[in-house]
Amino acid sequence: MTSFNEPLKFKSGVTLRNRLMMSPMTTTQSFYNGSITHDEIDYYTQRATGLGAVITGAANVEDLGKGWHGELSIAHDTMLPGLSALAHGIQSQGAKAIVQIFHAGRMTHRAVLNGEQIVSASAVAALRDDAETPRAMSIDEIHATISAFGEATRRAIQAGFDGIELHGANTYLIQQFFSPHSNRRTDEYGGRTPQERFRFIDELLKAVFAAVDQYADRPFIVGYRFSPEEFEEPGIRLEDTLWLLSQLRESRLDYVHVSLNNYDRVSRDPQYQDKSIMTYVHEALQGKLPLVGVGGVRTRDDVKTVLQTAELVAVGQQLLYDPTWAVKLAKNADNTMVTAPFEEAVEVTPLSRPLYEFAASRYHSVINS
Structure with missing residues (x-):
């Protein structure tokens, strides 16, 4: 079985010193315009100790993609000095710095967007109490957003990050294009099947890797986070996600990162309840792509269990309240963990x-x- 302290070399050529990552979490610590604060840099730097990599909370790639106040932005070149300070702070502790990039799509509000109407794949509101109805994006807007992800990748490279993670999870825009609930389009970016709704993701990956090829002067990580199921009807089912993984495993991605609240969670689909979701996901990857497992990891036993069906372990809330948790794990100081x-x-x-x-x-x- 893989041990957490073993290094891992990605296909891009970047090597992590161990299998521990900090999971991306919302912190609301950025300035109103999305620029970085000293508090935010200190927060990530403190928690990078002993980790293989830190994945930041979501950074929007466009102003219209902002999801909440206090959110980090990677949408403008003016953000580069602050982003560079953040990357260097994480790297100063020996961890690789990965910035998660995203667009909130319909999961935001006019008040956050200075009165602008929210947008999505289709004019369908999310199933939540305070949901607003989005405007369906035009073809030109879709192309512009795909380009914005490429530009965000360029900025991450120029700021000195070791990689980016595409946030295709938690019902944000990338997932909205793949979901039959939020994507009711009848043009080339929609359709009844996962294959048809995959076009946005496919073009997004091409834009990101084009930026890597053009601007990266060093090995650069590209990861992808996904949510395996949706509660909406119609919505993404585990079968759809397994198809998605069949496409992603053949790509240039360095890893995929499943979004789960519990690593042992079982699917809602009766056809996939013999094993955990993470086990089905890992099997679907066929060893072609490392999986980052996540969800409620607090102890050494949790780490060992996750590494039975994943190559990497992402730790979230435990690191939020126990910043040196990874060091304690390495030093066998488990009795001092929060x-x-x-x-x-x-x-x-x-x-x-x-x-x-x-x-x-x-x-x-x-x-x-």
């Missing part, structure tokens, strides 16, 4: 005010629901 429930840990962990308020409100809403 074990308190996260709703208690948030009250005693030194966090910037925006991050504390965001995290605390999340736990309080769960407790009160």
Whole structure:
């Protein structure tokens, strides 16, 4: 079985010193215009110790792709100095720096976009209480957004990051084009089948790798995050995702990263309940592409379990409240790891005010629901 402290070399040529990654998490610590803050740089730098790589929270590639206040942006060249400081802060601890890039699509609000109407693949609102109805993107807008992902990749390279992760999960725009719920288009970017709805992703990958080929003067990581299932009807089912993985495993991607709240989660589909979702996903990749497993990892045993069906382990909330967790793991200091429930840990962990308020409100809403 793979050990967490073994290095891993991606097909791009980048080598991680171990199999531990920091999972991308929203922190709401950026300035109103998406530029980086000192708090944000300190936050990532502190948590990079002992990790193979840090994946930042989502950075929007276009102003219209902004999902929330306090979100990082990679949409303009003026952001380069701050992005460079962030990358160097992570790398100063020996970890590779990966910036996650995304477009929120319909998962935002006019208030966040300064009054602009939100956009998506089709004019279909998300299934949530505060959802607004988006405007369907024109063909020209789709092409511009695909180009924006390429430009964001260029900026990541020029800022000194070791790679980017395409955020094709959590119902944001990339997933919206693949989903039959949010994509009702009848043109070349829509259709009834996963094959037809894959076009946006396919062109996105081409734009990103074109930027890598043109601008990267060193090996550069490109990863892809995905959500395996949707609750919506119609929506993405595990069978659709396994088809998607059959395409991605033949691409130039360095890894795929499944988005799960629990690493042992079982599919909602009765046809896929004999094993965990992660096991089905790993088998679908046929060893052609490393899988990043995630979801509730807090202990050494969790790490070992994930590495039975994945090549890498992403750790989220545990690192939020236990910044040196990876060092403790390497030094066998498990007894010093934070074990308190996260709703208690948030009250005693030194966090910037925006991050504390965001995290605390999340736990309080769960407790009160």
